[in-house]
């Protein structure tokens with residue numbers, strides 16, 4: 001696959017009651033790819049791959065930003081989408097949907113839509129494979145999910161029950177690297193998922209485990225990063241393969257990241273950061289440096305300088321297809337942080353990626369997935 005730039009979209013959220021009344025907008029979408037900002041005297045223009053105005057629907061944002069990432073993982077290529085922006089700018093709304101309350105399908109964010117599409121695709125591809133290769137063949141997908149929070153440079157597993165409110169570092173996961181260079185959180189649970197509903201239930205449980213911070217969910221989520229990794233493993237037996245224990249396997253991952261509030265980066269620049277803020281800001285600061293280094297084609301890219309960038313390394317400079325969704329508030333009093341978000345997002349557009357399918361492994365062991373499928377086949381044949 002040819003190299004392609006990191007894709008950058010910007011979303012301006014609608015005006016909210018807490019923005020205040022006579023809030024003159026500091027940003028507006030000039031067209032589908034251009035944003036204009038003004039601080040009253042000075043007007044600036046920024047161009048991205050796509051700009052969504054306040055009226056954009058969740059469906060539009062999903063279709064543009066994430067649908068093609070689902071295609072990628074089904075085809076065996078890693079994909080990543082990360083939401084960047086200040087607290088209250090609409091990151092979680094875009095990634096998940098409105099927090100709390102009853103779920104409304106039209107308000108579903110990127111994750112529930114991507115999960116539904118993923119399982120629809122899997123069902124279709126498996127049915128097609130079955131029709132094409134018949135009972136002798138074998139082709140199946142397994143989906144697993146892990147959900148981490150990165151806080152003060154520590155990675156906490158959100159799927160092993162409530163995280164201690166104090167985020168005790170001794171309960172965090174060590175980062176380790178596989179032989180092919182993928183960084184993972186050792187000991188973090190990977191839950192096997194059979195349906196979209198189950199995936200959303202697991203994510204909701206993870207979000208509840210995260211909400212144990214003494215400072216409250218919102219204050220906490222603005223200082224930590226949430227990383228959801230959906231692993232999609234395809235296993236198949238080649239047509240004509242006579243050894244039933246011999247099959248191939250390919251794992252592609254879809255990583256969805258809801259970053260800490262970008263305003264904490266500003267505080268870090270100002271130097272007035274409390275102890276708890278330092279780690280959080282570190283991730284965003286290093287992410288900025290990584291993006292700059294990649295954009296400039298530097299030899300040294302400082303992935304290793306933060307937990308966040310280590311975990312995102314294979315999505316940033318590697319073989320993944322990556323989308324950034326920068327979220328901004330239209331409120332005039334947020335003008336400064338909006339401007340710095342827009343600059344950060346503009347620099348990310350210069351990063352070149354080389355999406356490439358994940359390696360294919362040949363396996364020889366018998367395997368539970370294979371057993372599942374063979375049970376299905378046996379049941380079909382008995383009918």
Ligand code: ADP
Pocket residue numbers: 012013014016085086087088089090091092093094098099327
């Ligand atoms: P963040 O995760 O960036 O801190 P949120 O996603 O929590 O911000 O958004 C802040 C508030 O604005 C929430 O009440 C959210 O429901 C609302 N909001 C954000 N984006 C939109 C949108 N596109 N449409 C409607 N409400 C939105």
Ligand code: MG
Pocket residue numbers: 088091092093221222258
């Ligand atoms: Mg949020």
